[in-house]
Every structure is written in C-alpha cells, then in structure tokens.
Amino acid sequence: MANGSVRVRFCPSPTGNPHVGLVRTALFNWAFARHTGGTFVFRIEDTDAARDSEESYEQLLDSLRWLGFTWDEGPEVGGPHAPYRQSQRMETYTEIARKLQDAGHAYFCYCTASELEERRDAARAAGRPSGYDGKCREVTPEQKAQYEAEGREPIVRFRMPDETITFTDLVRGELTFTPENVPDYGIVRANGAPLYTLVNPVDDALMEITHVLRGEDLLSSTPRQIALYKALIDLGVAKEIPSFGHLPYVMGEGNKKLSKRDPQSSLNLYRERGFLPEGLLNYLSLLGWSLSADKDIFTIEEMVAAFDVADVNPNPARFDLKKAEAINADHIRMLSVTDFTERCAPWLKAPFAPWAPEDFDEAKWQAVAPHAQTRLKVLSEITDNVDFLFLPEPVEDEASWTKAMKEGSDALLRTAKEKLESADWTSAESLKEAVLAAGEAHGLKLGKAQAPVRVAVTGRTVGLPLFESLEILGKEKTLARIDAALAKLAA
Known part of the structure; x- marks a missing residue:
C-alpha cells in the first residue's frame, strides 16, 4: 500500500435488480474498509449502453442506502477521483489505450470472428489451448494496408508477456498461471468502445485501489489484469499492483451458482418481504465468513470489528432461505418494540393491508405489537397476523x-x-x-x-x-x- 491506507471499491453495473451475490461482495468490501479505517469507493460500471439503465442506477443507490452502506467516494458524495461513472470517463480510456499501443503493450488485431473460430477449432482438435494465437502481434505495414483495404475494422488487443504470472490471493493463497493459458485479449472494440478488461483496471489504478475483493468468477481475468497493471506502472499511470481476493461462489438450488435469473437472488424480493437490512446482511456475511464457530447472530458493528479477508473461506457457500429467515427473525426480536412498530408501518396500510384505513386502530396495534414481534420471520407477515383486529369479519380460510x-x-x-x-x-x-x-x-x-x-x-x-x-x-x-x-x- 502506497500510503498505508486501505482503499477498496464496489463497482456494479446498473443492469436489472441488484442480487444478493452482489450485496455480499459490497458487504465484504465495506466491512474491510470500515475495519481497517480505509476508504470505500463506490463506482458505476456503465459502459454497456445496450444493458445499462438510469432506473437500475437509481435502484442501486437506493438499495445501498437501504442496506445502510455509506461510501467515502462515489456518486452523490464526489471525491478526488471523480467522475465515478465510467460512461463519463471515456476520454481517459481512449488516451490510455493509445499510450499502451504507442509503448508496444497493445496492438491492432484485424482477425475476423470467423477466422478466430476456425483457428480455435483447429487448436482444440490438436489438443492445444484455444485462446488467441497472436497472429496480429507483428502486422507489417503492407498487411495493415491490405486489411484496411478489405474494410476490416480492428480491435485493440493487449500483448500478454511470455512469462508465468504468480500472485498470492488473499482468500486462496498462491496461484500460478502459465502463458499458454493467458493469451492476448481485447481491450477496445472495433467501434472504439473500451471493454471491461481495460476500464476496470484503469479505474482501479487511477483511483489508487489497494485491495480488489470480488467474485470467484473473475479469478481467471486476474493474471491479465496484473500484466496490464505492470504496463500501466511502466506508463506512470499506476503506482502499484493491488492485492486480489476472490470471494467464494454463492450456490443456489441444485448446487448451481446463484444467478441473476434465480428468483431468490433478487435483493428486492427480500426488501419487499420485510427482511431487516441488518438481518439480511448478517446472513449474507455467513456466506464465506463467520464471526466465530458458535455465533451466527451478530450486529453489523460486531462484524466490522472482527472482519478479516484472511478469514474468508474459499469453498462455495450455499444460500439457505430458511436459515436467512431464521436469522432475520432473531434480528426482529432484537429490536425495541418502538422500532419494531415503526418498521412494520408499510405493511399496515395500502397496498398490503386488506382493511379500510379508518378501521385501523392504533391502540390495538400498539397492544398486539409485542406479541407479534416474537412470532415473525419477516415483517410482511404482520399483515396476516393482525388482520383479525381490523377487518369487520375474520378472513375466510x-x-x-x-x-x-x-x-x-x-x-x-x-x-x-x-x-x-x-x-x-x-x-x-x-x-x-x-x-x-x-x-x-x-x-x-x-x-x-x-x-x-x-x-x-x-x-x-x-x-x-x-x-x-x-x-x-x-x-x-x-x-x-x-x-x-x-x-x-x-x-
């Protein structure tokens, strides 16, 4: 760390509803920053115009606020490395891509999709790695002229060093990748749009991120990013290579990785059902970490005080809805009665409440609330539990x-x-x-x-x-x- 201070980032894309795996990543980064007295940077990766939306962006911010996360730099709060939306940083990426080319770290690749697929098939048939084979690494001026005369539009490809890359993962220990398994890769599309493979490390470098905690699915891209970091250091853009820690998969039904398409992955589902933010975060923290072997229920303050990336378990963690509900129920019981009654308020009126507003009796509600608090798993259950008090007749079940x-x-x-x-x-x-x-x-x-x-x-x-x-x-x-x-x- 250049100045001894931890700087982590959470950088989601504004596409669709936030999912619980994303929240778990945010939680571990936020807890690490708060535990070390470091900086939590919130950054928006919105370079995919076809998938990103302003509605999803607003939903992301609202979700983080609901969960109780605060960020030290990012949208709405600003910071020394603004702007914090990638769509507003395009000139920076274009300039750095040009510098990488000028320094020989990147080059134009004119291969067509069909040519690439044909060569991949041949490599697989011969039992060789099927990544990019470096054909355009040394294109002559004559070849370049010919390709352009044919109307080919090149992408920019990063030149991987012909050397083994070894790094110590904060969660998984020492990992090694050989050159044949990490081929040259694209960093700029043919239309000039920068790819995630460029913008993510560039932003991390410019924002002086010291620790990258992210999902296991991104592990294979780490050697590529380390090589790019070395090139950025060579250009004076980066100061150091950050430490990487890859968090375990969150598994869903059938022992498959929990995906955005799984209904139980949507953060909005838990919010609408009346999970407490502190109950949900307590459960999500257990997906790869624990406070102690005999303590599943704890506050976010207790987690922050104890959190260490080195304690994260690399093995996949299974999302268990019943356990999530049980932990949430414990957090409901930990509330004061006053806090409990206030948090139930949304479910005691339209559109959730089946009774007329004038039939709601505040005195009866205050009297029954302490009894209800001992029974609920999620706040939305309050409606069915107390409707007999406010309906003219009991429900017909x-x-x-x-x-x-x-x-x-x-x-x-x-x-x-x-x-x-x-x-x-x-x-x-x-x-x-x-x-x-x-x-x-x-x-x-x-x-x-x-x-x-x-x-x-x-x-x-x-x-x-x-x-x-x-x-x-x-x-x-x-x-x-x-x-x-x-x-x-x-x-």
Missing part, C-alpha cells in the same frame, strides 16, 4: 376452517362462549382458563379446545398468542364471531 371445525366443534364453541361471557376480559389468563374449562367439559385438552375458537375469531389455525389476541380484540367482537361461526356450522 377454508383450509383452516376444515382443519379446526371437526364433529362436536359446535358444542365446544357454545360452551366456550358461555365460559368466556363470565370471564375477566382484562386478563388473558382468565380467558385461557375459560377455554380450558370448555375443553375439559368436552374431554379435550387446551390445544384441541382452542383451535375452533381461534379459527372462529381470527379465521386461521395459526397466529399470535390466542388469549392475548382475544383480550385485545375485546369481548363484544369475540363473542359475535363465535356466534357467526356457530351459524355457519348450523347452515
């Missing part, structure tokens, strides 16, 4: 009705109503004793006795603690709903 309303349920409900009428409605324990007594009168334990009562009052077989729910709903509405259930059973 035929599966729950069929399951709970067995033969004799009408008699049980009549007895329960009778017992509840004389109960103390300021005490959930008194309501429990009433239903327990009704069950005993019919030879039923509490679990069996309360099921018809729960469905009659809430519409569902599962939900919040029943007797606290009855107390909050109130005597009049509870008894009226038992009457309605009796009428339905009698019909």
Whole structure:
C-alpha cells in the first residue's frame, strides 16, 4: 500500500435488480474498509449502453442506502477521483489505450470472428489451448494496408508477456498461471468502445485501489489484469499492483451458482418481504465468513470489528432461505418494540393491508405489537397476523376452517362462549382458563379446545398468542364471531 491506507471499491453495473451475490461482495468490501479505517469507493460500471439503465442506477443507490452502506467516494458524495461513472470517463480510456499501443503493450488485431473460430477449432482438435494465437502481434505495414483495404475494422488487443504470472490471493493463497493459458485479449472494440478488461483496471489504478475483493468468477481475468497493471506502472499511470481476493461462489438450488435469473437472488424480493437490512446482511456475511464457530447472530458493528479477508473461506457457500429467515427473525426480536412498530408501518396500510384505513386502530396495534414481534420471520407477515383486529369479519380460510371445525366443534364453541361471557376480559389468563374449562367439559385438552375458537375469531389455525389476541380484540367482537361461526356450522 502506497500510503498505508486501505482503499477498496464496489463497482456494479446498473443492469436489472441488484442480487444478493452482489450485496455480499459490497458487504465484504465495506466491512474491510470500515475495519481497517480505509476508504470505500463506490463506482458505476456503465459502459454497456445496450444493458445499462438510469432506473437500475437509481435502484442501486437506493438499495445501498437501504442496506445502510455509506461510501467515502462515489456518486452523490464526489471525491478526488471523480467522475465515478465510467460512461463519463471515456476520454481517459481512449488516451490510455493509445499510450499502451504507442509503448508496444497493445496492438491492432484485424482477425475476423470467423477466422478466430476456425483457428480455435483447429487448436482444440490438436489438443492445444484455444485462446488467441497472436497472429496480429507483428502486422507489417503492407498487411495493415491490405486489411484496411478489405474494410476490416480492428480491435485493440493487449500483448500478454511470455512469462508465468504468480500472485498470492488473499482468500486462496498462491496461484500460478502459465502463458499458454493467458493469451492476448481485447481491450477496445472495433467501434472504439473500451471493454471491461481495460476500464476496470484503469479505474482501479487511477483511483489508487489497494485491495480488489470480488467474485470467484473473475479469478481467471486476474493474471491479465496484473500484466496490464505492470504496463500501466511502466506508463506512470499506476503506482502499484493491488492485492486480489476472490470471494467464494454463492450456490443456489441444485448446487448451481446463484444467478441473476434465480428468483431468490433478487435483493428486492427480500426488501419487499420485510427482511431487516441488518438481518439480511448478517446472513449474507455467513456466506464465506463467520464471526466465530458458535455465533451466527451478530450486529453489523460486531462484524466490522472482527472482519478479516484472511478469514474468508474459499469453498462455495450455499444460500439457505430458511436459515436467512431464521436469522432475520432473531434480528426482529432484537429490536425495541418502538422500532419494531415503526418498521412494520408499510405493511399496515395500502397496498398490503386488506382493511379500510379508518378501521385501523392504533391502540390495538400498539397492544398486539409485542406479541407479534416474537412470532415473525419477516415483517410482511404482520399483515396476516393482525388482520383479525381490523377487518369487520375474520378472513375466510377454508383450509383452516376444515382443519379446526371437526364433529362436536359446535358444542365446544357454545360452551366456550358461555365460559368466556363470565370471564375477566382484562386478563388473558382468565380467558385461557375459560377455554380450558370448555375443553375439559368436552374431554379435550387446551390445544384441541382452542383451535375452533381461534379459527372462529381470527379465521386461521395459526397466529399470535390466542388469549392475548382475544383480550385485545375485546369481548363484544369475540363473542359475535363465535356466534357467526356457530351459524355457519348450523347452515
């Protein structure tokens, strides 16, 4: 490190919805920067006009804000290396590509796609590596004139050194790549547009990035970037080669790499379902790292305090939705009741809430919230859990009705109503004793006795603690709903 300070970057492309693998990469970079007191650079790689969109760009920024990430340099905050959008840095890439050519580090390649494919096929058939064979490395002026007369438009190709490249990966240890497996590669398209293979290392060099933490899928491009870095150092553009660390794959269903097309990869899905940012980040941090062998639940502050790239496990990590939900549930329970009620707010009104706004009762909500907080895995579950309080009638869930309303349920409900009428409605324990007594009168334990009562009052077989729910709903509405259930059973 040139000045002893860590500088990392997160550089997504604004294409589609952010996915959880991308968030995991951002998290590890951000945590490393915060742990070391370094700088977190947020950069946008938007040179692909056909795929990039302003909507995706805004969504990226909004997602990072929601997750609680702050960046020290980048869009909206600026910095000494602005601009931080590649689409605004094209002149820089053009100039550096020209310098690389002038210095002999790059050259024009006139090979057509069909010629390249034909030579690749021949190499494969002969058992040789099928990368670019260097045909245009030494094009004579006469050949150049002939190619241009034929209307060929060249790409710019970087000249890889004929030497083995070895580097120490921060996650995987020492890695070696031989020349025949890292051929010359394109850095500028025939239309003059720079490729990722050029712009990414150039920006890293100009922004003095010291550590590149990125996905394992980019590992094969690292020797190419190291060679380019050496050329940039030769030109005075770069000061040093950064340290590289390649994070393990995140695997989805069927042990396949989680891709953008997988429904469970979309960050928006978790946001819409009501994952807490801190719960989701806690889970994503476990995809390749852990605070300790016996502690899965921790705060982002605890992660930052402990995070070390050397502790990242190189083995693929499987995304487990059930575990993600369980960890999120723990974080919901860690909230103060006030914070919990505030975070549930979006799911207590349109378009999520099925009740009319005027039927929402704030006092009832505040009373039931502590009970709901112990039961939810994600915040969106709050709507179904409390709708019985705000709907004029309970939901009609035929599966729950069929399951709970067995033969004799009408008699049980009549007895329960009778017992509840004389109960103390300021005490959930008194309501429990009433239903327990009704069950005993019919030879039923509490679990069996309360099921018809729960469905009659809430519409569902599962939900919040029943007797606290009855107390909050109130005597009049509870008894009226038992009457309605009796009428339905009698019909």
